[in-house]
Amino acid sequence: MKKLKAVLLYKHGGIEALEYTNFSDPEPGRREVLVRLKIAALNRMDLWTRQGWPGIKLEYPHILGADGAGEIVAIGSDVSGWKNGDQVVINSNLGCGICSNCIAGQDNLCQNWHLLGETVRGTYAELVVVPASNVYRIPDGYCEHQAAAAGLVFHTAWHSLITRGNLRAGESVLIVGASGGVNTACIQIAKLAGASVIVVGSDDKKLDLAQSLGADVLIDRSKEENWAKSVFLQTDKRGVDLVVDNVGTTFPMSFRAARKGGRILTVGNTGGAKFEIDNRYIFGKHLSLIGSTMGTRKDFFQVMDLIFAGKLKPIIDRTYPLSQVGNAHQHLADGIQLGKILLEISG
């Protein structure tokens, strides 16, 4: 029976490809739970998946959306520890649970890895089925909007900075970009870890946000084109220990801003996938280039505990009803948002 409200995608395309309509209710299988979603959050990945890329294969109709929070309304067989009515946030990183990497606790390196909303049906819907191991309890009183907004970006930022980047207290961190979800998470995590933070941003509003999150030094790249030099001068001509560069096309500047022996972390390429780099910086400065995507289950639990404790705060730009998903996508594509864009699904 088609009673579930969802945003369906029957083919790749522009905003017009998003169809708010009815769809069949999913049912939880073995080791799965059914979640009635209250809130979903947008990620840039949603735009790319909607538009498609060579080689992507979706089971149509597809449902976008990695992030979500809501309550458990049905439980599959072989699930313990959960009951209907439990409030949960979803970890969108879907490891198979049985391959050697999953067993070793590196489920983000799973040999049969999926990302909710990218390769399997996601959270732009009233109901979603996920493995029971991919939900985490929201404490009583904690806001579901905040929980949904935190999911993917804080998970990604934590894995990159802490697990992969091995960030330590007293280190200096440069964050290229001031307003995106992952970058605003990185600013907060770096400060919580005891690092000093320099942020390069493109306008006053974005830099004000970075400052309110604890950034120590702000550089406006619209006024300081050679921001790598500014970073160099801000660090007594040493360069920073660690650069967070999720733009990609800014790598040449990031290499210059890093100290000798510094680390460059990347989890994305908002500026485009292909660009030239000067290899001499990598070997000449002993740089480490560290890539990652998403994070492990352990990372998710660790960072969500800090979110729930109020030590890290998701930034929310605005919330649209699910039926206005097209406006939400356009707002994200415009790139003027400060923080996460949410979709209110029910309630």
Ligand SMILES: [Zn+2]
């Ligand atoms: Zn696996």
